[in-house]
Amino acid sequence: KQEVTQIPAALSVPEGENLVLNCSFTDSAIYNLQWFRQDPGKGLTSLLLIQSSQREQTSGRLNASLDKSSGRSTLYIAASQPGDSATYLCAPRGGTYKYIFGTGTRLKVL
Amino acid sequence: KAGVTQTPRYLIKTRGQQVTLSCSPISGHRSVSWYQQTPGQGLQFLFEYFSETQRNKGNFPGRFSGRQFSNSRSEMNVSTLELGDSALYLCASSLDLVSHSPLHFGNGTRLTVT
Numbered sequence: 001k002q003e004v005t006q007i008p009a010a011l012s013v014p015e016g017e018n019l020v021l022n023c024s025f026t027d028s029a030i031y032n033l034q035w036f037r038q039d040p041g042k043g044l045t046s047l048l049l050i051q052s053s054q055r056e057q058t059s060g061r062l063n064a065s066l067d068k069s070s071g072r073s074t075l076y077i078a079a080s081q082p083g084d085s086a087t088y089l090c091a092p093r094g095g096t097y098k099y100i101f102g103t104g105t106r107l108k109v110l
Numbered sequence: 111k112a113g114v115t116q117t118p119r120y121l122i123k124t125r126g127q128q129v130t131l132s133c134s135p136i137s138g139h140r141s142v143s144w145y146q147q148t149p150g151q152g153l154q155f156l157f158e159y160f161s162e163t164q165r166n167k168g169n170f171p172g173r174f175s176g177r178q179f180s181n182s183r184s185e186m187n188v189s190t191l192e193l194g195d196s197a198l199y200l201c202a203s204s205l206d207l208v209s210h211s212p213l214h215f216g217n218g219t220r221l222t223v224t
Contacts, residue, residue: 046215
């Protein structure tokens, strides 16, 4: 059974800092992994989708990496801004095609 | 292109009642999945539909059911509501079931059961 853990659970940083959010998963047999952000009371916004054959994906100030064999993904946010404040969730998609979501990292950029 | 639309945005029901939530996917998307989000359990997968057929199901009781119509719109029904069913219900759509298709979420329906 896939279990997804995100560390840290919460993070407060000053504006301009570069930061790394971590996601680990127990079953490495995944098709892809997606990163999302969620603003309070809203749905999820897709940030990046990494296929199992890829090592990383980039979009603007965001870069996500995937190490499938070790069950890890990281989301790198460069030059953080107050608008980046949100909860970030990772979700690997496994053999049954289900996405299993992590517990999220709540980010506050001061 | 319009995003995923969920209606209604808010619902208040009493225990024992039933409720139907609606989801209109992005035009051209054929896969629709549903999730329940609560502070204690986080985001949990309910079920996924593709071409009007349920393709995947999460670990929820039979009170939770859904369906998909020929235009890909989907509905989710919860019967005999319990207090623990209070949650944000999110619908997501994707082009199809294959792995290169990202999920796009609606803003959810906030269900409160009293």
